[in-house]
Each structure stands twice: as C-alpha cells, then as structure tokens.
Amino acid sequence: MTTVASPVPATLAPSDVELLRRMLLVRRFEERCAELYSASRIRGFLHLYIGEEAVAVGVGAALEDGDNVVATYREHGHALVRGVPAGAVMAEMFGKVEGCSRGRGGSMHLFSVDHRFYGGHGIVAGGLPVALGLALADRMRGVPRVTACFFGEGAVAEGEFHETMNLAALWTVPMLFCCENNLYAMGTALARSESDTDLTVKAASYGMPAWSVDGMDVIAVREATRRAALQARAGGGPVFLELRTYRFRAHSMYDPELYRSKDEVAVWRERDPIDAIARRLTGAALLDADALEALDAAAMEEVDAAVAFADAGTDEPLSDLTRHVYADRRGERGPEEERT
Amino acid sequence: MTSTTCREAMREAIREAMLADDRVFLMGEDVGAYGGCFAVSKGLLDEFGPDRIRDTPLSESAFVGAGIGAAIAGLRPIVEIMTVNFSLLALDQILNNAATLRHMSGGQVGVPLVIRMTTGGGRQLAAQHSHSLEGWYGHIPGITVLVPATVDDFRGMLAPALADPDPVLIFEHALLYNAEGELSAGSIPPIDRAVVRRSGRDVTIVTYGGSLAKCLVAADQLAGRGIDAEVIDLRSLRPLDDATLLDSVARTHRAVVVDEGWRSGSISAEVSARITEHAFFDLDAPVLRVCCAEVPLPYAKHLEDAALPSVERVVAAVDEVVNVRA
Structure with missing residues (x-):
C-alpha cells in the first residue's frame, strides 16, 4: 500500500455525540425503509447503507455547509447528513410531489440544490465527471469550495473513473474522491474484478495523495477527510480516500447474497460502526446508557415524523407529466413545455 | 453583406x-x-x-x-x-x-x-x-x-x-x-423553426445540414424540367417544427425527405411519420426518403459516393412522387 493515512487519534469532544446521533438517524431511517419496502410503500430499487454509516457521517462532518456533494444510488445517508429533511427523502421514495426530487427520482436519485446535494446517480462512475465539472467551476472562479464525490470500489473498473482522476489531478481541482470500498460491486468481490486490489496504488498513479482509511471508524474518516479538504480547499488539488467499509445488508432488496458467506457478514457485524463510536463515547464519559437510549428514541421519532410527512404527501397531477424535461418557458411554448 | x-x-x-x-x-x-x-x-x-x-x-x-x-x-x-x-x-x-x-x-x-x-x-x-x-x-x-x-x-x-x-x-x-x-444583416429566425429555403408548388423536399445544398441543386435541375420544388431546411431535429412541414405539404401534396443518416429508425422516418399522421389526406403520393445506404461508410470514393444521398437520387425520388397520379 502506498500511502496509509494514520490520522492522529483524536481526543473525543462532547460535540462528537452528534456523529452518533447522525449515524443512528441514518440507521433507523433505513431500517424503516426496508419495512416500508416489504409493505410495498416504497418500490423500484432500494439500496441500503446499513453498516457503512461512518463513511457518510464522517465525511459529512468534515465538510462545510457550502461544499458540494455528488453521491451514488446508495445515498439516503449522504442526503440526510447534508441536511436534506428526512421527510423530503421519505416522500421522494413514496413518489410524492413533496419529495426532494418531486417524486421523479426515487431512492436512487435524491437531489437538493439548496443543500448543494447533486444526486443520487444510478450509473456507476457516472457522477464522477459531473463532480469534476462542479469542482472545475470553483477552480476557475477561485471559490474556496470542495466537491466531495462518493462512489463504490466497483467504479474503479470504469473508464469514467480513470478519465476523471486524470483530469482532476491535471487541472488541480478541489475535489475529494470518496471511494466507499465495501468489497463487493453488487455481487462481484474486489479480488474478482481488480488486477490490483490496492486501490490507492491506482489512485496514486494519477499524481494525487491516496489514503486508505478505516471506514468503520467515524473519527478516522472525519479526520482524514478534514486533512484532504484542507489541501483541496487551499488549491492543492484532489485527494483520493479509500474508505474501507462493509455493507451489512443485501445489495438491494432483490439480492439473495449467494456471493458471500454468513460468517463473513457476521465478522463484519462485530465491527458495527455505531456500536464502535458509542463504546468510545461511553469510555470517554461523554455518553451513558440513558443518553444513548434518548438519542435512539429521537432518531426513531424523526423517522416516524418523516413517514407521517410522506404519508400525507400528494401525487403530482398527471398534467405535469412532461414538466421539467426542459425549463418552464411559460408563454413561449405553451403549457406542456414539450419539445418533440 | x-x-x-x-x-x-x-x-x-x-x-x-x-x-x-x-x-x-x-x-x-x-x-x-x-x-x-x-x-x-x-x-x-x-x-x-x-x-x-x-x-x-x-x-x-x-x-x-x-x-x-x-x-x-x-x-x-x-x-x-x-x-x-x-x-x-x-x-x-x-x-x-x-x-x-x-x-x-x-x-x-x-x-x-x-x-x-x-x-x-x-x-x-x-x-x-x-x-x-x-x-x-x-x-x-x-x-x-x-x-x-x-x-x-x-x-x-x-x-x-x-x-x-x-x-x-x-x-x-x-x-x-x-x-x-x-x-445577412440582422438576426436569424428562432432556432426551433424550420425555414423554407426555396419556395415551390409541386413537391416539398425536407432536409437539413450537409444535404441542403444537394437539395437546392436538385431543385434547380427539376425547375429546368418544369417541376417546382419547395426546399425546407429543418435547422432543428428536436424540436421538429411540424407546423412549417405540414403547411408546405398542404400546399404541395407531395414530400421527399433527404437525410445522411441510415434509413431505418432515422430522423427521416420521424419526419415521414409526422407527415403521414397529420397530413395523410393532403398527400397525393407516398412520402419517399433519400438516406445513406445501410452500410458502415466505406473508404473508396465511388463506394462512399454511392452510399450517400446525391443530387441524382434526390431528383429521382422527386420524379417518382411527382409521377404518382392523384
């Protein structure tokens, strides 16, 4: 391995309880999503992030409000962490007009420009070039903003990954390549898809720092991201972060998990990132059992409220079916805005 | 100028x-x-x-x-x-x-x-x-x-x-x-509008881009034989300006679509379909198309020339639709 970040073990601060709160919210939100999927309230594809929460929460904690995020189709957690209201995310999965993409996107395509959250991309590696462009615009205008782009390790096999890595380094854009390495591209193990399974070697060959980070440790993720963001924001160019994590649940709701053993999953579950940070906070006397219970109850309550909001949502009228294909140009093209 | x-x-x-x-x-x-x-x-x-x-x-x-x-x-x-x-x-x-x-x-x-x-x-x-x-x-x-x-x-x-x-x-x-x-001095027509590049009464030739010049030459040759062709330059393939197309066909009652793309599933198929859908009863002849031969374009000049729409093929197609008796 070329470069392994061993972030200074941070002393926990009282404010770090917030990390746990966010991880619990993401976990409880997604557990409810799975139930709602079984109840046919949510349809389409549903990809759960359970087990990987330390990545979205850790990276999110290191970003500033004005930074950009581009994510994948496994992005409920990233949206919640960036502040997209849980109700708007749930309503999106219910296909309601109150959803953060007006019910046009569903689980895989959450968007919120107000939160600088630019999707929700369903094509593996397809979000990378877009993130490059967002970062390029900031570079050209001298805006000290960072664009964090999440993608799975499966994307490393795509040409768009390599093209984007090369251009990001060549143009020294302020971009963070956040590789969520959960070891499986759907059902294909890393060793069965990559000639060299050390992803930092490939990344470093593009002339950018490439660090491997324990993605089950939210503090390690946050500290590495802080370091990376500092460099990118200061004009030092992009950084590649390999965030080593594991997906506890199936790839999607249709996955019988034939490609990995229950024992393997059980071993990783021992390293549950929520338990891990809860233990550390407890050890540092920043959390006790009552406080943990209260946090969990608050997360459940927020999820309940999100479901209630989505339940009360409305269907977009069919007359709006072809809206938003083009910008509305009222008076110029008639009500349907169709250009056929 | x-x-x-x-x-x-x-x-x-x-x-x-x-x-x-x-x-x-x-x-x-x-x-x-x-x-x-x-x-x-x-x-x-x-x-x-x-x-x-x-x-x-x-x-x-x-x-x-x-x-x-x-x-x-x-x-x-x-x-x-x-x-x-x-x-x-x-x-x-x-x-x-x-x-x-x-x-x-x-x-x-x-x-x-x-x-x-x-x-x-x-x-x-x-x-x-x-x-x-x-x-x-x-x-x-x-x-x-x-x-x-x-x-x-x-x-x-x-x-x-x-x-x-x-x-x-x-x-x-x-x-x-x-x-x-x-x-020209001044601004161009709106980009989503087709333009009549040559007015005519007998047949509408619909084309765009690199084929426009060929169609205008064909129209001149046809004029020498008393066939008055209207030539429409689509300018935009999406949106398609149906109104200009249909207005022309309503006057000429005949149409030929010329397109350098392959014929199957082409933009010329779309133009032809729209004319058929919306102006079927205005037509005196089937809509014909002049397209690229269904072949990856070959290098040899004589083969490439034969594959692409040509003035001769446009003239022949117009002759064919004009000779259909209503």
Whole structure:
C-alpha cells in the first residue's frame, strides 16, 4: 500500500455525540425503509447503507455547509447528513410531489440544490465527471469550495473513473474522491474484478495523495477527510480516500447474497460502526446508557415524523407529466413545455 | 453583406460569446494549441488564454461530464467533440446526465451546456469518422438538436444555444466548414423553426445540414424540367417544427425527405411519420426518403459516393412522387 493515512487519534469532544446521533438517524431511517419496502410503500430499487454509516457521517462532518456533494444510488445517508429533511427523502421514495426530487427520482436519485446535494446517480462512475465539472467551476472562479464525490470500489473498473482522476489531478481541482470500498460491486468481490486490489496504488498513479482509511471508524474518516479538504480547499488539488467499509445488508432488496458467506457478514457485524463510536463515547464519559437510549428514541421519532410527512404527501397531477424535461418557458411554448 | 465561410462564422460566434460573457469557455480535444481539428477555434487561445480555451485529454466522457458539472455550477461551457462517432464515448454523460438531470431532480438541476461536434461523410474517412448520428440524438427528450446548414446559422445559432437553460447539441457537417456564403444583416429566425429555403408548388423536399445544398441543386435541375420544388431546411431535429412541414405539404401534396443518416429508425422516418399522421389526406403520393445506404461508410470514393444521398437520387425520388397520379 502506498500511502496509509494514520490520522492522529483524536481526543473525543462532547460535540462528537452528534456523529452518533447522525449515524443512528441514518440507521433507523433505513431500517424503516426496508419495512416500508416489504409493505410495498416504497418500490423500484432500494439500496441500503446499513453498516457503512461512518463513511457518510464522517465525511459529512468534515465538510462545510457550502461544499458540494455528488453521491451514488446508495445515498439516503449522504442526503440526510447534508441536511436534506428526512421527510423530503421519505416522500421522494413514496413518489410524492413533496419529495426532494418531486417524486421523479426515487431512492436512487435524491437531489437538493439548496443543500448543494447533486444526486443520487444510478450509473456507476457516472457522477464522477459531473463532480469534476462542479469542482472545475470553483477552480476557475477561485471559490474556496470542495466537491466531495462518493462512489463504490466497483467504479474503479470504469473508464469514467480513470478519465476523471486524470483530469482532476491535471487541472488541480478541489475535489475529494470518496471511494466507499465495501468489497463487493453488487455481487462481484474486489479480488474478482481488480488486477490490483490496492486501490490507492491506482489512485496514486494519477499524481494525487491516496489514503486508505478505516471506514468503520467515524473519527478516522472525519479526520482524514478534514486533512484532504484542507489541501483541496487551499488549491492543492484532489485527494483520493479509500474508505474501507462493509455493507451489512443485501445489495438491494432483490439480492439473495449467494456471493458471500454468513460468517463473513457476521465478522463484519462485530465491527458495527455505531456500536464502535458509542463504546468510545461511553469510555470517554461523554455518553451513558440513558443518553444513548434518548438519542435512539429521537432518531426513531424523526423517522416516524418523516413517514407521517410522506404519508400525507400528494401525487403530482398527471398534467405535469412532461414538466421539467426542459425549463418552464411559460408563454413561449405553451403549457406542456414539450419539445418533440 | 459580408462573404464568409461556415468555419469563420462559427469562430466569430464563439469569439463574440466569449467577449460578451465571461462565464463562457470552450473545452475539447485540440481546441487550443492545435487550433481545433477543423481549425474552427484557430487563434482563440492567443486571445482568451488556456483557462477559457481549454485543451482536454482524449477523455470524451470526463470532459463532457465536466461541462455538465460546470454548467450546473453556473458557467456556460461550450464543449467541442471532434466527431459524432467519438461522441459515443460520452453518450452516458449526454443521455444519462445532461438530458436527464433536470427532470430526475424535479426541475432543480438545469444543465445550460452547448456541445458542438462535426458530423457527416463525403471525405473518404471511412466508417469511424463519417456517420450522421444526429438523428439518434433527436430521439432524446431533454436536449435540443441543431443542424446549421448556412453561414447565417453557423454564425447565429450559438448565442441562442448558450442562452438556453437546457443542453443544446450543434451538429456541424464537416463539408460545410469551407462553404462560403453571404452573411445577412440582422438576426436569424428562432432556432426551433424550420425555414423554407426555396419556395415551390409541386413537391416539398425536407432536409437539413450537409444535404441542403444537394437539395437546392436538385431543385434547380427539376425547375429546368418544369417541376417546382419547395426546399425546407429543418435547422432543428428536436424540436421538429411540424407546423412549417405540414403547411408546405398542404400546399404541395407531395414530400421527399433527404437525410445522411441510415434509413431505418432515422430522423427521416420521424419526419415521414409526422407527415403521414397529420397530413395523410393532403398527400397525393407516398412520402419517399433519400438516406445513406445501410452500410458502415466505406473508404473508396465511388463506394462512399454511392452510399450517400446525391443530387441524382434526390431528383429521382422527386420524379417518382411527382409521377404518382392523384
């Protein structure tokens, strides 16, 4: 391995309880999503992030409000962490007009420009070039903003990954390549898809720092991201972060998990990132059992409220079916805005 | 009236856009130091510098995607792709992102991006540099597809394309770059309108881009034999200006569609279908099409010439529809 970040073990601060709160919210939100999927309230594809929460929460904690995020189709957690209201995310999965993409996107395509959250991309590696462009615009205008782009390790096999890595380094854009390495591209193990399974070697060959980070440790993720963001924001160019994590649940709701053993999953579950940070906070006397219970109850309550909001949502009228294909140009093209 | 070429007209349009708006920049393979594969951007690097006349590596998907991201972020990129065949390497970005993001985000994410590329055959460049795939792009909702055929349109289409809040693709037939014409004073018609380039009473020839000149020559030859052909330049393949087409067919009662793309599933099929759907009872003859032969374009000149629409084939098709007795 070329470069392994061993972030200074941070002393926990009282404010770090917030990390746990966010991880619990993401976990409880997604557990409810799975139930709602079984109840046919949510349809389409549903990809759960359970087990990987330390990545979205850790990276999110290191970003500033004005930074950009581009994510994948496994992005409920990233949206919640960036502040997209849980109700708007749930309503999106219910296909309601109150959803953060007006019910046009569903689980895989959450968007919120107000939160600088630019999707929700369903094509593996397809979000990378877009993130490059967002970062390029900031570079050209001298805006000290960072664009964090999440993608799975499966994307490393795509040409768009390599093209984007090369251009990001060549143009020294302020971009963070956040590789969520959960070891499986759907059902294909890393060793069965990559000639060299050390992803930092490939990344470093593009002339950018490439660090491997324990993605089950939210503090390690946050500290590495802080370091990376500092460099990118200061004009030092992009950084590649390999965030080593594991997906506890199936790839999607249709996955019988034939490609990995229950024992393997059980071993990783021992390293549950929520338990891990809860233990550390407890050890540092920043959390006790009552406080943990209260946090969990608050997360459940927020999820309940999100479901209630989505339940009360409305269907977009069919007359709006072809809206938003083009910008509305009222008076110029008639009500349907169709250009056929 | 000033005489210019389509190449110079497009260069001047880019220059004007860059001077008028510092959000505009040009990005693509060899647009800078080389001066553009077809010399369209020659001299612009010296004037605007490497930040705004941005050479890219051979990474179509990444630089088109970067154009999308920069457009979302508020810039106004012009992305040049060397040829339409190479654009297939960026098709993921064009279809899955540029054309889709506004709708998929419920109207939040607009992509005001212009993508220019060359298209068309006739230069003996064989089967990976010569095809006319603009009709495919016309299939995609969410984008606008422009096909300039005159110096006025090469000069005038870029500014409204850049002003558009959604992606606009401009297909420039490579044989037109050297074509000369007189630049008209004043502005061009709206970019989503077809234009009657030659009025006539007996038959409507519908075409665009590199085939317009062939159709006008054919119309002159037909006029010598007493057949008065109207020639319509589509100018835009999406949207298609149905009104102009149908108005013409209502007067001439006959139509021939000329398109350098392959016939099956082509834009000419779409034009023909619309005429049939909306003007069936105006027609005195079936709508005929003159398209590229269904073959990857060959290198040998005689074979390539035989594959592409020609004046002779246009004249023959018109003769055929005119000879149908109503």
